[in-house]
Amino acid sequence: MKTSHSLSFSKLGCIKGGRQLFKNVDCTLEAGNWLHVAGANGVGKTSLLRMVCGLAPIESGHIFWNGLPIQTQSENFRHDLCYLGHLNALQESMTVDENLAFTSALGGMTPDRLKTQEVLTQFGLRGRGKQLVRHLSQGQKRRVALSRLVLSPAKLWVLDEPYVAMDEAGIGLLANLIADHLSKGGMAVLTSHQRVAIGQIPAQMLELQAQ
């Protein structure tokens, strides 16, 4: 089994509505590191992340995972990937537990009650398992969404503004979680307007510039 992974962009470009958002983005991320995609509002961070996940088509340039273009190995790549976007992907009229169980099932795993409870406790949501997501606060929803990270076996985390709506404790928690993931040879790509330190690991910065 392969142990070390790498993600790299080569001459990546994006055009939205006839406007060049960015072009010729080159960058390589090795296992154990994280990439902070930064830039002003509307510069194209979310667009970049969606291309990385294969949700948006790549118009120019290439994205490689372990040296191969992601399009040619989409199943493989999806298995290594966990994406969290602006949206929480939680069903409002289902309970927290049900949502987590479904998340596990999608990844092909049997939902594990004990594990789930542990994760909820870790995210400060102890005893909320039976509560409907609709009744959670904004930050609590974000926490549930983030707990997906713990339950997933993915190597590469792609997080779009993960700190949004989180209080200080929550941000610290998440940073520790990412640091932990990196120390195990994982990788993370994230956007945020807040500069949050991830353990001792320096961020690899990718500053997008308005063209």
Add this chain to the structure above:
Amino acid sequence: MKTSHSLSFSKLGCIKGGRQLFKNVDCTLEAGNWLHVAGANGVGKTSLLRMVCGLAPIESGHIFWNGLPIQTQSENFRHDLCYLGHLNALQESMTVDENLAFTSALGGMTPDRLKTQEVLTQFGLRGRGKQLVRHLSQGQKRRVALSRLVLSPAKLWVLDEPYVAMDEAGIGLLANLIADHLSKGGMAVLTSHQRVAIGQIPAQMLELQAQ
């Protein structure tokens, strides 16, 4: 005409799902000041703000606007109020201009093209008037939503996590906007997990504690 306004809570309490979120909240806000409602995720900040706006019923205690309970003068109060919640209140399939025009019309004002353009420029969205909101980035949407503040004649701004999704420049912009509003005798109630200074005006803090 009255020139000075005041907002005050007396023994305000909130119960959600049989759980006491907060109780006996007392506080008075005078014109030219702002209230920072702070607290951990799920402590009840949003719930409090929605009660202030009259969107959620007040279960215990009172909220006074200019000394009168808000329920007894709801039309008056609504005229003095501008609320911005977690949601942006933008129609995704309408353009930015149309959304703003509609916002003005709702307030009983003729939409003013020049004014609108000026506001968009102010918010870094020059030339975006004809773009569909669906195609804006998260931060750009938030900016459009916030531009409602400038277009509204309201005295009291109630803002739920206004800095979310905004880049640094955007946060600075908003802080200035609020400072300006306060200096003209306005008032603001806001929640945020980021401590952002509003001009030279010290925040009146309302720290909610988990019960």
Add this chain to the structure above:
Amino acid sequence: MSTSLKPMALGYVLLAVLRREVSLGMRQKGEVLTPLVFFVVIASLFPLGVGPESALLLRMAPGVLWVSALLAAMLSLQRMFATDYADGSLEQMALSTTPLALLVLAKALAHFVLAGLPLVFMAPVLGLQFGLDTRALGILMLSLLLGTPTLSLIGSIGAALTLGVRGAGVLLSLLILPLYIPVLIFGAGAVEADAAGLSIGGHLSLMAALLVLSLFFSPLATAAALRISLE
């Protein structure tokens, strides 16, 4: 700025809402066309289900056309408030100084213009396919013209009540279809009565009464329902 809006200003807001709705509707060119085409498609389903026998089709025609029009008008009801609700505009409307009932009235009128009126003009074409004669076609149009605004107005209550409810579409239909029944009975009844040589004055004046009644009450009910949905 005064605390309470002047009547003129009220009229202005009403117009602004109407204009916004109609322009939103026109934006997607499909918006006006789809209820129309839906009307045509659904009316054409019946011959396909029942068979091509023309005598039978002629007998069924007024009922089938009215039911189809009613369904076409109803299907587009759901989005009367849905997007405004989802994106928070509705909260803003509820907080605005304009009486909510007025805004609601404007929205119902816009719905009639976008979804009801086109049906009135399409009905004769479908009538021809079922073999109705000119006189019957005229009465069909008249009855639809009197009936569809009522459908929009009554429908707005349902749209408001089912806001934010999962499965709103079906629930909505369920709530308002029973309320639509009088309109259907008098509307289709007028065409059939005339075909049977009876006078249709009674039918039409009852429909007019329904219209006036709903013009008055439904905005109030809708506004109340909206406030409940927003709570």
Add this chain to the structure above:
Amino acid sequence: MSTSLKPMALGYVLLAVLRREVSLGMRQKGEVLTPLVFFVVIASLFPLGVGPESALLLRMAPGVLWVSALLAAMLSLQRMFATDYADGSLEQMALSTTPLALLVLAKALAHFVLAGLPLVFMAPVLGLQFGLDTRALGILMLSLLLGTPTLSLIGSIGAALTLGVRGAGVLLSLLILPLYIPVLIFGAGAVEADAAGLSIGGHLSLMAALLVLSLFFSPLATAAALRISLE
């Protein structure tokens, strides 16, 4: 953990999606009831629109019942993917290791269980009201049982194509109603053919063929459409 899911694991995911959908549907008790009640209401509109003549009603019955069932099943299509799209779950499904077509198939099946199956069991009750005899009722049920899964499957394509589009409900109907026509013709045709003393083997086997065809093709088309909507 292996890179590619085992067939058993696939089956497990399929079941999980089915269970989630059905439990979501059952959550709002209305969810299962509303298509059903819609079916009843809409089928009852016809006697009101057409008049109480029993011979006419009997002749109309298979067609009207099938059209009503079709409309009832169709109305609930729209939310097949809508909430998952709005809250981002759909992105997660598209990114999951399970083939999207399989997830889609599960969702279509759930739609059949929630919206189609109840209609099958309600149909005889309505048929009685129109005066159909026991034999005709049986055939009506059989044809609905064979036909409604096809409706869910074909419908899923439309639901995926209209995702995130304003006025999706009406557009969806417009897109798929023409595609529903063969099912309607054979379904209602079977009941009518039997009433006319003809054999219905042909009708039923054609419906089965349609089912197999759509079971195979529609998940693929739907998955492709979903990926496009997510772009």
Add this chain to the structure above:
Amino acid sequence: MKTRVIHWFKFASPQNFYYLAGKMWPWFAGLATVLALAGLWISFFVAPIDAQQGQGYRIIFVHVPASQMSMFIYLVMAGWAGFGLAFNTRLSGMMASALAPTGALFAFLSLVTGALWGKPMWGAWWVWDARLTSELILLFLYLGFLALQASIDDPRRADKACAILALVGAVNVPIIYFSVKWWNTLHQGASVSMKGASMATPMLMGMLIMVLAFWMYTIAITLVRVRSIILDRERHTDWVKHAVA
């Protein structure tokens, strides 16, 4: 092998096609005019009166071409759509969306001229005949395509979505046609036969020429429309700025 594929796609690039279409469409338009004039002449002055239908049969000269075109265009459209999905060429989607309005119009014309013919011949504007009904459904399919195209604001997404719809429709057209046919014949025997009298040669000639004229017209108008679409879609590229400067 690979270079060949690339070469092929270059040939189908919107830019090249824009110029190609610009050169071609006047020829097709000219041909359409000439053929239409000739066809009209034959329709009204050469073709003799029909023994059974009198002068009313002359509707055939617009009815049949319109009906045929409406069906062919759908096939061509679905072909382009499928090609676009398979090879991800931008031009295909543009061609499909350029064809759709014309196809819908011909379907509409087929229905209207058919109805205008039906009234004097059958005494009814409309009967639920298999062919008529399936033409009506074809019009619905076109309208669905157009409505979907209009509702999705990102043109490339719209192209792909419409391609799927067109393909699904193409699979269904034969199914619909046969089901409708069976549906009708089950209930009533051959009450109406669409075959007119055995056709005289000038009639056949006239019809053929009119069909050709409609073809040419379709090609010309599609080329013009696709040129507009190309300009619109590629408005941010440099070549467009040169092209319109």
Add this chain to the structure above:
Amino acid sequence: MQWLSVADFLNMGGYAFYVWGSFGITAAVVVIEILQVRAQRREILRNLFSQSESEDDLHQKPL
């Protein structure tokens, strides 16, 4: 020549409404389509020309 007079030609053996209606509507549809295509092209060209003006706006850096 099979027509006796212009009036006879116009009368179309009593089928004037139907025959001329068919040809008329076909001609009308063709003309409308041509006009629509032209209008569409003009509109697109106009947008293309006005585009260069708004270009500066659009390429403004966000703040």
